[in-house]
Amino acid sequence: MENLFNVGGVELPQPFKARRLGHVGFYYDDLAAAERFYTDILGLRVSDYLKFDPEQPPAAIFISHCTDHHSMACISSGLADKCDVDYLRGVTLNQISFQVGTLEEVVNGYRFIKERKIPIWRVGRDFPGSNWAFYCRDPDGYHVELFYGMEQIGWNRISKPVAMREVEGEEPSLPQRSEQQEIHDALNDDVELYEGHKSEDLTSSDYVVGGVTLPRPFKVNKVGPVHLFVRDVEVSEAFYHDLFGLVVTEEVVWRGHRAVFMRLGADHHVLGLYPLAMRQELGFSELTTVMGTGIEVCSYLQLRDAVEYLDGLGLKRGPKVPSELLPGIDHAISYIDPAGHCVLLYFSMEQIGWDGKPRPAQQRRKIEAPWPESIAALSDTYADQTLLGPIG
Known part of the structure; x- marks a missing residue:
């Protein structure tokens, strides 16, 4: 028992x-x-x-x-x-x-x-x-x-x-004030x-974002998920499940490598575990075992505008990851931060319902290239928790 x-x-x-x-x-x-x-x-x-x-x-x-x-x-x-x-x-x-x-x-x-x-x-x-x-x-x-x-x-x-x-x-004594x-x-x-x-951001507000003037054509809505390269996916999976209660949403096998995606709530995953052997195959920096961190913006339109804006600044893009290795994430593109960490910009995370089952892979959106100006809504579009309060 x-x-x-x-x-x-x-x-x-x-x-x-x-x-x-x-x-x-x-x-x-x-x-x-x-x-x-x-x-x-x-x-x-x-x-x-x-x-x-x-x-x-x-x-x-x-x-x-x-x-x-x-x-x-x-x-x-x-x-x-x-x-x-x-x-x-x-x-x-x-x-x-x-x-x-x-x-x-x-x-x-x-x-x-x-x-x-x-x-x-x-x-x-x-x-x-x-x-x-x-x-x-x-x-x-x-x-x-x-x-x-x-x-x-x-x-x-x-x-x-x-x-x-x-x-x-030291260990907190209870109760506290x-x-x-x-x-x-x-x-x-x-x-x-x-x-x-x-904190102040007093740069000029040159962009209209959803009816509000902002210094950039997008607003960050969420930080996460985190994607890590690990030495043994099975051992790490057991650690996060048995000790911290994360639940496996999905696993993907790619070229013989098994990757696991784990969640806490309704988001498809907050943690992705990839075998370290994939790092070189995917073209990631050997200076870090971090594959990347997600940064969610508020809408698909903001994501498209963010890409145009960041490309215009000459920001270095990250490796292109096959879509099957980013299950639960819709349109996304990555950039490299000053330490070589990959930042994955996206706008939508698949939501998991009461039965705990992810959307079947064949029912996920097929990403077109180039990205269209607008896309059809899915059943869980804009259903995840969003930023409350003013966007700027």
Whole structure:
């Protein structure tokens, strides 16, 4: 009989439920170049910097497309040289982070993973971002985070002030103060709440996007999925399924190689696992074991306009991946970031219903070349969760 855990009154195989891919982090030799790529070019915004010395450049840059404090972290590779034993063999992914619904789940998840002798990287509360979390290593050395309580940044674009950053480096004790209580206590301590980092994108708004003027002809709607090259797909699949509760949506065999696509919710997948042997065959950089990260824009029209815009900037395109190796993703095109990571731009992710079955491959859209001006709607077009609030 399988041992089940009570998670909010529901019996599950793990003592937590990973709800979504929250954010990803990558190492960069040139943080300034990474910042320009993701902000000036792709339109995300800087929400915070991590500095160990006020007189020195930042050690990390936190970037967001939404109200989450960050959906991407750009980390100095100098930190990887000091603390990440797998960096030198190409593990340039600093973290892949899954969100749970409660702090209790983080604590129980930490104990669950630790009891199974999985290497723990760190545990506690992270700043910038305010989230409680623990990190462990997967079989390839990728850091996997389970977190709760990501700081939210509202209309004024101001992050929490440094004075409210109470870093914790151990298993959280329960219960903790609510965020409302933290703010109340900070006010009583005369903390100036509006001294956090404020992001601004004051470049000219030359493009009309859905009736709103923006600096670019598109708006990033989501970060993810993450696609990784791994040494043993079967071992990695078992790790993410048995320990973190991801479910296999689909597997694809290509030229004798088996790739697996795993989900958390209705999106076809948040994680793609490809055998490392495919990296050279597909033409990806041998400097990184990361195949790529998806970035979703809000519509097919925006995707077409984004391609024209990014090609016009002279951005380097990534390898062309056969469509069967990107199941669940409709029209897509990739570009290369400053560290050689592939960024996959797309507009639509197939949605999985209550029965857990993906759309049969023969019923998926056939991608025309060149792309037409408009395309027919599918049953799940615009059905996935979308960006709430103003697009700019």
